[in-house]
Amino acid sequence: MVLLAELDASRLQKIFTVLLDSDELSAATVRRVHSTLRTALNAAVREGLIADNPARYLELPRARRPHAVVWTPRRVRHWERTGQRPAVAVWTPAQTAQFLNAITYHPLHAAFHLIALRGLRRGEAAGLRWHDVDLENKVMYVTWQVQPGDATGSLAVCPLKTPASRRIVALDATTVAVLRAHRDAQQWACRANGVAPSGYVFTGPDGGPVSPDYLTRTFRQLVEGSGLPLVRLHDLRHGAASLSAGVELKVVQEMLGHSSIVLTADTYTSVLPDAAHAAAEKVAALIIKAGCLVPGTRRRRRRPARRKPRRAVTHAGRGQPGQARRSRAHPARQIGRPHRRRRTRLR
Numbered sequence: 517m518v519l520l521a522e523l524d525a526s527r528l529q530k531i532f533t534v535l536l537d538s539d540e541l542s543a544a545t546v547r548r549v550h551s552t553l554r555t556a557l558n559a560a561v562r563e564g565l566i567a568d569n570p571a572r573y574l575e576l577p578r579a580r581r582p583h584a585v586v587w588t589p590r591r592v593r594h595w596e597r598t599g600q601r602p603a604v605a606v607w608t609p610a611q612t613a614q615f616l617n618a619i620t621y622h623p624l625h626a627a628f629h630l631i632a633l634r635g636l637r638r639g640e641a642a643g644l645r646w647h648d649v650d651l652e653n654k655v656m657y658v659t660w661q662v663q664p665g666d667a668t669g670s671l672a673v674c675p676l677k678t679p680a681s682r683r684i685v686a687l688d689a690t691t692v693a694v695l696r697a698h699r700d701a702q703q704w705a706c707r708a709n710g711v712a713p714s715g716y717v718f719t720g721p722d723g724g725p726v727s728p729d730y731l732t733r734t735f736r737q738l739v740e741g742s743g744l745p746l747v748r749l750h751d752l753r754h755g756a757a758s759l760s761a762g763v764e765l766k767v768v769q770e771m772l773g774h775s776s777i778v779l780t781a782d783t784y785t786s787v788l789p790d791a792a793h794a795a796a797e798k799v800a801a802l803i804i805k806a807g808c809l810v811p812g813t814r815r816r817r818r819r820p821a822r823r824k825p826r827r828a829v830t831h832a833g834r835g836q837p838g839q840a841r842r843s844r845a846h847p848a849r850q851i852g853r854p855h856r857r858r859r860t861r862l863r
Contacts, residue, residue, distance in 0.1 A: 524570050527570075529575070532574060532576060535549070536576070543577055546576065557571050585602050587608060587611060592745050606751050607755055615632075626698035629691065631752045633688070634691065637681075639677075640658050641731065642662040642728050643660040644656070644716065649717065651695060655685065655687060656684070658681065658683050659682055660675065662725050699717075702719065709723075731749060736749075
């Protein structure tokens with residue numbers, strides 16, 4: 517235990533060096549710990565408990581956001597051969613469909629379907645309530661999230677990650693049908709177990725909301741049993757962006773609840789290959805079209821007239837039909853050309 521008055525920058529630097537050297541925490545996680553500590557020590561400075569904040573003098577490596585990549589056949593073969601996989605990878609639409617079809621009868625099928633297609637965070641999915649879902653108008657309102665409360669395992673309903681995370685998400689007809697079937701199964705299970713419904717969309721055996729950690733553990737077990745390349749639960753959220761290829765980036769930002777479109781572009785552009793290829797084709801078509809116009813006008817260039825091929829002459833000239841004309845070209849230019857055999861007409 518270290519007293520607050522004895523806490524200095526050198527001691528904190530040693531602590532964070534140990535955290536960075538450990539394999540259990542990523543650089544991004546260590547930076548979040550540092551941000552939380554710095555906020556707490558700023559509060560101590562405002563209350564007069566310490567004179568200065570030692571956390572603001574620490575030197576930490578800049579965390580780089582990993583870019584998501586798609587599990588292409590080439591990457592799948594490399595993973596099967598070496599066991600190495602990217603830090604952040606998403607399934608293709610066919611792989612996502614294969615996984616969802618394989619878990620159709622699992623109690624949490626609707627939760628993973630909603631995360632994969634609409635990009636919910638796991639805490640947002642756990643905190644979703646039925647009065648926030650309007651199946652008639654095919655929309656849902658993301659307003660709260662569920663997170664672990666304390667060490668006892670209790671859950672706490674808390675605000676969303678950012679103000680932009682509070683959003684309205686449109687639902688497709690397939691997702692509406694999946695949620696209707698899930699609601700009917702949930703009501704039947706509550707009656708069979710004698711449990712009063714809690715109002716949450718995704719619940720455990722006791723009728724209460726499921727924890728985000730339970731969603732993560734269950735998803736990992738289902739993926740390992742599916743034979744598909746490994747992805748994290750949060751990668752389903754990345755995959756929702758890849759499934760939105762061809763959609764405007766602003767729409768993807770609002771669906772995912774990002775505070776800045778820069779974050780959406782920086783994180784998810786690498787998983788939109790179809791959109792990138794379409795943009796490349798549009799640029800190429802624009803250049804080709806411009807090259808077909810007369811500069812400074814909208815008139816198309818005239819194509820040069822094609823020269824008609826010369827017809828072969830089958831006679832030698834004056835009154836000698838049936839005889840092929842001998843070529844006047846140099847013999848070296850006649851290499852490889854078949855020679856016609858002369859025919860002698862019988863008289």
